Amino acid sequence: MIEIEQSAALNTVQDLGRTGWRHLGVSVSGVMDPLALRAGNILLGNEENAAAIEVQMFPFRVRFTADTSIAITGADCRARLDGTDLPAWWGCAVRRGQVLELRYPRSGARGYLCVAGGIDVPPVLGSRSTALRGSFGGFAGRPLQRGDRLAAGTPAAPPLPPTGIGIEPPEQAMPQTFTRNRAGLVNIRAIPSGEYPLFAADAERFWRQPWQVSLQSNRTGYRLAGEAIFPAETVEMRSYGLIPGIVQVPPAGEPIIQLSDANTAGGYPKIACVIEEDLWRLGQVQPGQSIQLVETDAQGAIDAQQAIGRWLSHLRDNVTMLTSVAGF
Template structure:
């Protein structure tokens, strides 16, 4: 078990989300960086979908109420265990009474605290993820606060190597498959969709100019600031189903990328859809930072998926030697 000693707004319990209920108006929710969630759980021998704590507001502190193992992935949150600094993307043992603290990230936006056995909160509609707008899932459907106690599920892990173990972050390990621009901006691949043809006059600029993630952004969607892109004519659309990744363009012309807590239906024209394989990168972009949208296609998404799954498989293979020692 872990006790929340200090937490700011918006820190929640998340797993991979609930994908089978959009037709009833239930958003997916789930981790904004699903790759970090999967990797942290693999390090601990958990199911890859096991629930973890998504930390996006700092500082964040927890106290371990029993001996366990944990993994930190996602943003480099300058973690310290009883004052001893820990590397990013690291898994290690924790003793009863020890305190873990996370601070504003050196890089990235969201850190993930995975616990051996996963966070054990009730399953709602097939997921333990917190749906804040619906007020269900996670811990009582709300953000975490001081005094909360989170139980861990059953785990076969007894302990990790005494020195701990870490992995190379995907931003470095997969830099060829998930590039940045020459200016260091995250390049986000998207496929033209829906009403793309309506934006013919501005379509070229949609891909060429950098877009700043507005401060008016959250888990529902990222609003992009830049020179507006506008349709050639005004159109009235029926509402259609939304999924994370769809890029809508409101009348003001500044696109909105739907994300984990995306609405399930909407009517703004859709100019593109970010490939699912790049959504984890968006989850690590902080408001105020800029991204570059890159036109892609289905084959580009397949290539990115192969690279991502290959990295995860290498991670699974790398912990195999420890299985007989630590009970993974």
């Protein structure tokens, strides 16, 4: 179905992740931007958890070996199909022999190539996601390489029209839910947790200053660069379970946000936890860019979750309507 013509390290097959195995030391893995994956799959009539290709190193080029439909979501990767530019957040039919190229993004960090029927690789522990540190899942447990050939599952919906269908990106569709500060930095909401009281006066600076995503960042976690914060006293801590979103503060004082390939246990003091509904935005922040952490609470997370639910429901309804009206 797909032959990889050009790829770089870290481009992998991912779904929504591998849950229920952290007690055995197995990370969740999965896409860094779950909204992009779910939206692309909805457009194609796939299950929302269908596997896709996560592209974070560019350029990336594939040749289609059979007619199918695709959706390109996430970062604006300046996609070109046989040399013709495609809009961001776009779905369309493709023909056998056509070549798709994704280039360095205008905005965002990770693009997603979803295919009708989903990328068909063997599930491992209930997921098709690639676990790079464990070298399992995905396509042979490794990043994609030139010459790899990926199969797709059976499509559950008719092909998309060749003219294509667009999706309104979540930031544009929900500007009051996913905001930026006056400097244009992405606001990332987090709830104080764990050892937050230990940071005393430094806790205020944790929220006030912008934090730059360090170049020493990856799918395991984002290390934040800024004026260091320290607990008021040194404490001995037992290791505890970790989930994506936990913000730990190591001895150097620069926080680390655990992400999709998060460690399953750790012992650094935890000052906060990014709400699950904002993790997709972190996945679209490039190293070297800055973010603003914003304090919220459980109700703020619930409000964001409900807004996302409405957006996805609206997308499903629109796809159903377009399919019915166009008769494809």
